[in-house]
Amino acid sequence: MHALPEDHTGVRIARLRRERHLTQKALSELANIPYSTLTKTEQGVLPATPHVIAACARAMRVDVATVVGQPYESELRADELDVLIRPIREALDVYDLGSDPDIQAREPETLRIEAEKLCAAVRAGEIKSAASNVAGLIEEATTAAHIADTHEGWLTLASFYRTAYDVAAKLGYQDLAQLSLARLDWAAQRGSNAVLGGMYQYLRALTYLREGKYRTGRRLVTLGMGTLEQAEATHERRVVMGQLHLGAAVIAGRAHDGDDAHGHLDAAKRIAAETGESVKVHWLAFGPTNVKVHRVSVLAELDQYGEAVEGATGLTIPKDWPKSRTSHHYAELARAQMWTGKLDDAFSNLLRARRTNPQQAKYHPTVRETYAGLEAAHRRLPESFLSYGSWLGTSYSAR
Numbered sequence: 001m002h003a004l005p006e007d008h009t010g011v012r013i014a015r016l017r018r019e020r021h022l023t024q025k026a027l028s029e030l031a032n033i034p035y036s037t038l039t040k041t042e043q044g045v046l047p048a049t050p051h052v053i054a055a056c057a058r059a060m061r062v063d064v065a066t067v068v069g070q071p072y073e074s075e076l077r078a079d080e081l082d083v084l085i086r087p088i089r090e091a092l093d094v095y096d097l098g099s100d101p102d103i104q105a106r107e108p109e110t111l112r113i114e115a116e117k118l119c120a121a122v123r124a125g126e127i128k129s130a131a132s133n134v135a136g137l138i139e140e141a142t143t144a145a146h147i148a149d150t151h152e153g154w155l156t157l158a159s160f161y162r163t164a165y166d167v168a169a170k171l172g173y174q175d176l177a178q179l180s181l182a183r184l185d186w187a188a189q190r191g192s193n194a195v196l197g198g199m200y201q202y203l204r205a206l207t208y209l210r211e212g213k214y215r216t217g218r219r220l221v222t223l224g225m226g227t228l229e230q231a232e233a234t235h236e237r238r239v240v241m242g243q244l245h246l247g248a249a250v251i252a253g254r255a256h257d258g259d260d261a262h263g264h265l266d267a268a269k270r271i272a273a274e275t276g277e278s279v280k281v282h283w284l285a286f287g288p289t290n291v292k293v294h295r296v297s298v299l300a301e302l303d304q305y306g307e308a309v310e311g312a313t314g315l316t317i318p319k320d321w322p323k324s325r326t327s328h329h330y331a332e333l334a335r336a337q338m339w340t341g342k343l344d345d346a347f348s349n350l351l352r353a354r355r356t357n358p359q360q361a362k363y364h365p366t367v368r369e370t371y372a373g374l375e376a377a378h379r380r381l382p383e384s385f386l387s388y389g390s391w392l393g394t395s396y397s398a399r
Contacts, residue, residue: 008372009048009068010041013056016067020060030059047338047373050301051254054212063174064211068365070172075362075393081128085173087135088164092183094139098146105144108153115159119283122166123322125357131167134160145187154191158184165203171363178207194231195240198224199282202244205251214255221248239281242271246294253301261298265291277318285325289318293329300336308336327357331366338373347374347385368392
């Protein structure tokens with residue numbers, strides 16, 4: 001039998017609850033979740049679902065990151081990723097200082113190509129590489145944008161801000177992710193790009209999804225769609241509109257509003273039939289495959305785990321799909337399989353998530369919660385399972 005992680009999410013919920021002098025009964029009522037679900041989650045008998053985590057966080061007035069333990073500082077330190085965060089913060093802070101006389105900025109086209117390379121690196125799973133380079137490129141692009149004051153220059157800077165958001169979000173620094181988005185919006189407005197403005201609202205809605213603030217997330221999706229209506233009816237606009245519908249579907253699913261979730265999925269499916277696979281348009285991976293992947297995710301958010309597993313049957317991920325999105329899908333599928341009792345399949349997909357994008361999987365809350373759930377299943381598992389726990393971090397090693 002394998003031991004539970006020493007500080008799994010249920011333990012943190014219990015600790016936060018006691019700090020606020022709340023009984024289990026009181027917290028279950030405040031969070032509007034069943035009493036038995038809360039008690040079993042605190043004990044580690046049940047893994048914490050995103051819905052339960054967000055509900056408890058709202059009820060106790062703490063960030064979701066506090067409940068799940070992000071950022072995972074000891075692991076980030078061991079991987080030498082924590083030291084890369086401060087330079088990004090500093091680069092984001094000089095946005096309004098004009099050009100830096102000590103920086104010799106390269107040609108606009110060269111910087112645009114660098115911005116595309118960073119977007120590709122993040123989606124290829126090269127998070128450390130992107131984190132290492134983005135701060136210096138933001139500073140260079142900031143100087144270039146202020147000197148040239150062109151639409152193209154501001155949009156290139158916005159792309160670098162988007163990469164800063166991606167890095168921060170994947171490593172669990174939600175405050176830095178929100179700051180990056182604010183800078184993205186600032187640059188997008190100067191670039192006068194309504195499509196990018198709509199995408200900004202999509203990414204902003206995702207930050208509220210992670211915090212369990214579904215009403216605000218839905219409002220931001222609506223605002224993003226309204227912003228897109230101001231843009232020309234291009235392929236690019238259709239792709240971003242489709243992705244907004246997918247984001248809205250996940251938000252509705254986590255809020256347990258099935259009708260709204262399926263309505264948005266259907267709308268995205270209609271748009272994807274027009275756009276086809278448009279993987280590289282703003283690196284959103286939008287298209288028929290992403291609609292199918294999101295349908296699996298939404299069914300899991302609705303606690304319809306059997307349907308989620310069935311929906312993934314026969315789903316083929318294209319070879320050119322971003323590793324980041326593929327890894328995320330495997331993690332979500334593993335969670336659904338765990339809840340349906342398919343423990344071997346669940347662990348197999350955790351391994352796929354790791355092989356596909358190890359840097360992302362290591363810091364993904366779904367991976368960690370699923371691993372904790374498998375440990376709680378009290379079942380003989382292969383030696384590789386223990387190895388996986390050691391890889392996640394010391395708190396996930398067997399005692």
